[in-house]
Amino acid sequence: MRVLEFKAKGKTTQYSAIDEAIKTAQFVRNKCIRYWMDNRGVGQKELYRHNTALRAEFPFVKTxxxxxxxxxxxxxxxxxxxxxxxxRKSIAGNKGYPKFKKNCRSVEYKTSGWTLSSDRRSINFIDKKGIGKLKLKGTLDLNFYPLEQIKRVRLVRRADGYYVQFLIRIQNKVVDMEPTGKIVGLDVGIKDFYTDSNGHAEPNPKFYRTGSKRLKFRQRRVSRKKKGSVNRKKAINSVGRVHLKISRQREEHAKRMARCVIQSNDLVAYEDLRIKNLVRNHCLAKSINDAGWYQFRKWLEYFGVKFGKVTIAVNPAYTSQQCSNCGIHVKKSLSVRTHACQCGFLLDRDWNAAINILKLALSTIGHMGTWVKDPNASGDSTSTVIGAILSQQVGSMNEESSHL
Structure with missing residues (x-):
């Protein structure tokens, strides 16, 4: 599946109708969760029947x-x-018990309830919510795809406006590239975004840290507004816009770095990190989240499939402690940034770790992120095996920018 996103332009009444549609979808979801809590063991068919009862009981749901x-x-x-x-998997800790949604931000249509204009520059929602015709603003061209390939249409609300996403079923093909003859190991960090086995260190932009001054200013403005007032809602929205800009900067940076690394090498090895566990350290949680290690890894795996390159995730245990020259373990704390071994080998800590990561990958230790060119590879999901350490899996990584 490929996702094409456009900015939706409409009137204030149309935006209110979109909000009402999102609230209705949230209401149906929460009612189904409540029905499951009261009737354990019910399946999806019973939930569909409960949805039919809700449509008969509540007129706003039927619209x-x-x-x-x-x-x-x-x-x-x-x-x-x-x-x-x-x-069933006996996962330690929180099992993810279903919860009620308080602030949904999207509503999704299937193949009905909407129609595209002849020039594909506007979309008309024809259900009874009154959304109507919305203009689509963007550089992508929907005329390239037949209507039968558009499987779902999603309305998304963000801090800077409303967006329309088209989920298109396409067969992604592997892009043929000439082999570079290069292999690399990557060690991600906080000081540097990553350090490779060749000694190159990519600086960490630290988008959240650099944007924190503006963020604090916006948050102070929220605290000065009266609760429940229109001005407070506007101030909260301005805070959301700052967070949205930071997240987009982080995602775009990870995407660009991953594409550059994949195109420059035939094999890329990286750490199989437990991000969810690492952020439990309250001293480093903000810096780890700001670094965007998960975004970097998911784009490495996506571009690995797209360009037919090999990506390998290895166990990160002792990669910083082990000497890449003689193999002896040299214990060091996080504050020690230089690896000094008794064999006389002296190297930057992250560079040493990147070399060890590459050696582990070449010895086939760890699970495969992607393998060599597969003619049937669609790129719809990462090929991380069952039991992978990623906190969540990517269903589709086709949100790639058009200019990349």
């Missing part, structure tokens, strides 16, 4: 397209199935 209500049911059942799956 939403029936397929959009079905998607809300599917979202509820997905959280239920994930909870049962975690219980």
């Amino acid at each position: 939403l397209n029936s397929h959009a209500c079905q998607v809300a049911v599917e979202r509820a059942y997905t959280s239920i199935a994930r909870f049962y799956d975690n219980c």
Whole structure:
């Protein structure tokens, strides 16, 4: 699946109608979760029947397209199935018990409830919510794809406005590239975004740190406004815009770095980090989240599939402690940034770790992120094996910018 996103332009009344549609989808999802809590053991079919009863009982639910209500049911059942799956796997800690949503930001339609204009520059939502015709602002061209390939349309609310996403079913093909004859190991860090086995260190932009001054200014303005007032809502929205800009900067940087690394090497080895566990350290949590290690890894795996390159995730245990020259373990704290071994080998700590990561990958230790060119590889999901350490899996990594 490929996701094409456009900015939606409409009137204030249309935006209010979109908000109402999102609230209705949230209502259906929460009602299905409550129905499951009161009737343990019910399946997806029973939830669909409960959705039919909700449409008959509540007129505002009936005004939403029936397929959009079905998607809300599917979202509820997905959280239920994930909870049962975690219980079967005996995952330690929180099993992800289904919770009620308080602030949904999207509503999703299937193949009905909307129509595209002849020039594909506007979309008309024809259910009874009153959304109507929205102009699509963007550089991508929908005329390239037949209508039957558009499987779902999603309305998304963000701090800077409303967006329309088209989920298009396409067969992604592996891009043929000439072999570079190069291999590299990557060690991600906080001081530097990553250090490779060749000694190159990419600086960490630290978008959150650099934007914290502006963020604090916006947050102080929120605290000065009266609770429940319109001005307070506007101030909260301005805070959301700052956070949105930071997240987009971090995602775009990780995407660019991953693409550059993949195109420059035939094999890329990286650490199989437990990000969820690492952020439990309250002293480093902000810096780890700001670095965007997870975004970098998911784009490495996506571009590895797209360009037919090999990506390998290895166990990061002792890669910083082990000497890449003689193999002896040299214990050092996080504050020690230079690896000094008794064999006389002296090297930067991260550079030494990157060399060890590459050696582990070449010895086939660790699980494969992607393998050599597969003619059937679609790129719809990462090929991380069952039991992978990623806190969440990517369903589709086709949000790639058009200019990349």
